[in-house]
Amino acid sequence: MSKMPIYLPQLLFLAIFLFYSVGKECGATPLKNLESRESSKTCGYQACSKPSQNKLNIHLIPHTHDDVGWLKTVDQYYWGGRPLIAKAGVQYILDSVIHELLEDPNRRFIYVETAYLWKWWSYQSDRVKTDVRRLIDEGRLEIISGAWSMNDEAVTHYQSIIDQFTWGFRRLNDTFGSCARPHVGWQIDPFGHSREQASLFAQMGFDGLFFGRLDYQDKRNRMDKKTAEMIWKGSDSLGNKADLFTSVLFNTYSPPPGFCFDILCADEPIIDDPQSPDYNVDRRVAQLLVFAETQQSFYRTNNIIMTMGDDFNYQSAELWYKNLDKLIRYANERHGSTVNVFYSTPSCYLKAVNEQALSWPTKSDDFFPYASDPHTYWSGYYSSRPTIKFYERMGNNYLQVSKQLSALTNISTSETYLNPYREAMGVLQHHDAITGTEKQQVAQDYARILSEAMKGGEQILSDALGSLISTRNQRRSRDGADVHFYTCYQLNISSCPHTEENNNFVLTLYNPQSRVVSTFVRIPVTGNSYVVRDFTGASIVTQIIPIPPEVLAIPGRESSAINELVFRARNVPAFGYQAYYVTKSNKNIERVRNESFTEATIQNEFFNVSITDDGSTCALRTIRSGVTNMRIAQSFHYYESSQGNNEEFENRSSGAYIFRPKNATPKNLTNVGSHQIYTGPLVQEIHMKINEWISQIVRLYTGENYIEYDWLVGPIPVDDKIGKEIITRYSSNLATGNVFYTDSNGREMLRREKNFRPTWALQLAEPVAGNYYPITAKITIKDRINKLRISVLNDRAQGGTSLNEGQVELMLHRRILNDDAFGVGEALNEIAYGKGLVVRGRHQIVTGTNLDRSSSILMEKQMAWNLLNPPCILVSPAGRRTFEEWRNHHRMQGSGLTKQLPPNVRILTLEPWKDGGLLFRLEHMFEIGEDTRYSHPVEINIKDLFLPFTVTNARETTLGGNQWLNESERLRWVSESNEVHRERENVRVVDTGLIDDANEVINVLLHPMEIRTFLIEISI
Template identity: 50%
Template structure:
């Protein structure tokens, strides 16, 4: 994604063919063996031809691939791939890298057998190399590690299936995401990658690293896993663009090489001088005799020969200067060859060790790219739902034995979810019509995977006769994706219906089920015919009036599904009843029977909470910032926009008070607050949860304020936090943050709010070390925020920006739906507890449990009942588990899915870090024998995280580190991150027993025998 507007000028390109000395053809193989040799005693300049192809941004995925909608951008990926292959044919020295597997696969499946063989030859000889290899180049702020792993694995699998070992990427290539996460480094290390190259870092950090010659480092991705997650990381010199004046693409207007000495336009000497001056400056930044120069940009190489003709000449003429003393040696190269050359040169060098991350990213003093943490909150929530259902779909496909290999319906959801991870998709930095297309694609893919879940559940639900044949008819099993606006046709319009709750977690869970219904009395029966306790509460007016809601429901029905089995379900039968069940009554007090409670002050605002036996003062209210408006002509005039959060002035309260009403049932107590016309909230406790839910509805945001309105929810306590707070890294490990501080350099923060905003994928927490109290806010989608004052947590939840910030998207962020501003409904889950686990479960364990259950929520399927309850129960199983036993609380099946060649992919993770809990942060022996109900594991073989390489074959390059770094940074907790927790437990693969250390994710290809 470019940061400047692209001006397309008509160019007449005349190709002058220069006769270069011919070289004998040589036999070469892929990988490091195919690298052009470097020259000792020279600065080796690795020329890397590449294109950066956004999987949606200014145009949709299909518009980018086919080259349509040229008014928005002149870009056609099919032309890039075709012309690159034509150019590689002409000179065996040429190299090209490709990154986005989503686009490559779209092109590949349409090629003839002869073209495919030619491309395979390029890959096998290292002339075409895949870098990164994920389905997309994922964002690193708004993405969850679960989805990152999935999208990387799917892209790598496609490459592995097609090209084998030569198609396996070795380098992470995150050149365009707007900041870089520690967990991304961890994932790349566990994928078996040798290096990680990035394009964007904070302008102050870049200045510091350039001055101190530290753009290269070793990044430790996990404090729990220690040195095994170390990965060489480098910052590219010019982000990912070519040197100024050396763009030879049809989209550029730079002067080509004119090398006819008789031409009055002859410019070789000047061109060579300019390039040598450039690489001379670049070489001063790096510490080795190898530097990487990117030759490409957004959607470059649509006429690849224009690039390659000039690169051939550049390399030839610059290298000719060696005869007159030049120390620069240019070679066609790839990121892999560059990292390998650096590794060979620096065997005895100690690299600086990095243990934090690259957030937040600022491109100048008033441009902190922290707005995209929150932009397009509906897309961010929809993506999270997509991941939830994808895991349900994969599991049910496997459990029900729907086929030896996966189906296209499953692949479609895998691929759409891969697209959604792109750094202009879930990030929210795409044009509106592209965001609409992402949602349209995801909805279609969800519908297709719903066919799988329906087929699978019907197969598993059916009671078998003695002959083994099903004795029941196929049931409709529908999801209600609009239940978040209290809309669901089946629960509203059916007198009797079946609710099937599927639990994708590896342990039994309790779930409060909420369904929209019409006014009336209801019975809910479990599998034994017991009538459950229920609440039927009136739907708040601010929910009923959400734009676009088309529902006859007037109430929400609540009941508790207890002990829903792991990888299994429980079914309940809901029916209209004539009995006089206890209905909701008005109350002025929270439900004292609940483990959680809150108090409301005279202004209608929450002012204290009691959770997990701890009571603290906690004030919650909504605030807003006005966005700064400028013409973007310089840093001082930068507008707040899709990328950038830049407030104009101090934060303001939405309202000093709220109109409040309360509703109490037997299971649920709610305080319903109306703050103004566009901000309302339900504060909710129930009898089973160790949190308080703040269920907010925001919108339509008024557009009469020309500065735009950016809304936050703030939770204020009296805890002494000393400028410190904690945020998650892509939902995995927690990172310590210190206000107005960066560990690498002295921060000069000219934006006090946005400069202290961080991505919050799953959780933000504050601690009072003296009192031993922690407060955490967990969320239902990726957001951004921080602790701008001691004892406070601030999270932005919705924003409209009526002016573009001029970083490329080219339109205001002012989302509309149903003819008015977009309305967002979402939840924060607040929990409080002791940082010590001396008297029971630690607060970390409680938070981890909440986070897991919100990420992989128990999924609700509804079926209208067309027969009697007795007849249904005789034909269909009311409860089922895919596991014979629950896994321990600290162990989770991360992935269970069909793979290929009649095998399955199994990932198991230890969900705790090595210092989170005194008991749950211990290594665990997991017995896989007889674990699953429907099949036995016949054999298993371990792979790297992506499932595309046997673990025993992974031999990563080793880079030495500077062991004194911790004294320099002085920010990490007392945990020694250089050592992973170990134990005396050992794998016993023959008996299918594996050991998981804290934070481990282990990946296996398994063969199974159906029972």
């Protein structure tokens, strides 16, 4: 069973169950015609059997959990390849289930992963497709969740989560219509659950959420108090709009012990021949009912949900259904006066519980970190495989650019390359992909899938930008007709062949943000001097910085670049591009200062940073009052990984999932290296070599109110046979009182407190791992006395915490020599080019006070978004064309927007949809009460927002773009405070019908933290 302990013996199960059970349309036709084919269908809640009011209703849920890659690649799991690794073939599951559903109209099945369903669908005959549509229309085959994959909730960003649900919904709606529109979340396997995920589900129109994994102490507490079902308040800002009924599954997602009837199982079948010496009906029914009664005792209604399935079950569905048919028949025949056993779905269970009209407890925090026993905290995967976490971020950045440029230019190549890119990014969100909890060969296949998709994205970028920059002169001349825009995918290791091999080239920056951006550009070059001219022809200030030897020596780096060219790109237009003409010269103007540790200092208008005697860094900021100094010291350390046999809790090893340091105090790293200082008009840098396998660059950019730490870790040495988990610490003089704040999937911030959980009395046997949380975008500490704040922004998801007063700790890299025994069967010991993996990344340190609260919080949000969606750098060789010739034939600046948006609003999504329409999302960036200036509603006219086209009609959908918002009716729930949970109505909404072209406005009102999704029609 995936990521979970083996079943306990049945006789012991009920005694210690609570301790062990936690382990691992906007539719087929254009939206305006969506209603036409739906009236005769009996899917959804209409297809549910009516439960009994006076009996125990046992909802049997046939299901399979199909990881989109884990021990095998996506293709291997689908086709059934590599059977010696795992006997799993998704194609056989779907074939077999459809056949068995057609045999009996009482049978039900649920399916989740659209990635597999779509792949299977593409190979089916018309007859099979007709049968499947009928099963869906009759509610016998129910699609739940509906995303491309079952995403992780800790290390995924909300933009990517929304995207992969939207694309899964789109495929379902286009193929099956409204009966395939999911309205229940089914997150049974992710290793902890985020509040933002619940909020997103609610905004998608979901009625409820089911999940399997939560902290073993939390589960025991909830079972004892009958609070395993609750109203999860997904957002303090969105109110009831983000509330979601949530149910914790009793047995994670497995069948009761002894009742697995799959070919992968060894449980006893139901033998109903009275003449057989193995006849067992009475005994087996009695066993099931004992389990059912035990389960029901922990819940509030006379309905229970029994998951009948597991990982890659139902490859021979006849085994399952034949035995379940017998269980249902004999249980009802023998015990029909007290129990009602029947095939059901999570939706039908939800409906039955809702009809009880009870009041429910509420929860407003999240379910991190997840522990399955006292020594097993699943907080290691927050940092596992840091390179794939960064690669996914790159993939998202280029996907947003590809979608925007496709929408702005309507190029013919868009659909060819865009759909595979959407699907690849959906695969990467899977809870064994971006998490780093897959086998090494699967991680490599994930990288292959994304790499191939990004190549298609590059073609979109080149075609679209070629269209945007073309002029009449270019169309008349062959001189500019062969322009191609190349992407530098290896800037993280200071490598780009197109800037290294050409003496004259044009850098085009495309800005995917809906605000004007000024940014420092760094590109690898071979020379010592370059002239950079902007679109006006003016030469701009540049600086050359040597690439550190440690970067030059990264295994696998094949580059001739020895320097980086730095310049400031000012005011790159929103949703637009700006080009710079670069020429190599022979002039050498760079100076290098070498300093001893005691003399090493760099400074700008906001900070000075020096190296202390022990080789760590110390930053000092003088607050504007001139009274208070803020001190920040940065250093590297490592935890030794526990190495055990995993047979007892106390012998658990660190691994891909689990973080379990051998000691609570990390090892200090003795600085035996050297450093150099480089100064210039744009940036001051300290290049530090800490030891043979850790180095970093500390940067202060002129005019920028942050410190950048560019760290390089690896190969982590393991010759001593000890696994190591590398951290960096930022220690300050702030009085924080054991409180810190972390983001939830890159969106709202949550309060954390050391050694504390808001909903139960925590007993903590792992003082480090039990205080680690996922940091997707930002971690913040605040001073209680002087009202100072420090935030650390990261370029990929990492685990982090604050274990000591005024301190932030983030895990950078892990190299572990033991497996943690949760199924992967491999140690997390990544090798690249014959050596341990080398990882390079960035942190940006932002500080603020109550005096500059509005500006500092706004800056943090903009910087975090800039780390997620920075301007893309594209290179075009200029050959012998001079600047004047280039400018004569190509536009060097352009924007997709006609006006600047308010600073607290951004465009989250713009992409081609259907029938010439576009999918468009706006979001409010601020929470209620977060800021006196920006935490207020704002209204925007979108009719004339875009330069290439005019919006002629906008109709609002739910967040996933698959249902009209005014037709979405969610179930209503009542909390124990007697508050009825309904959707909050917008004060003003755009019209839901056609907008007269004579009307000059289409206004959209955004409340704090609100995301509004529209399908828009345009005229060019």
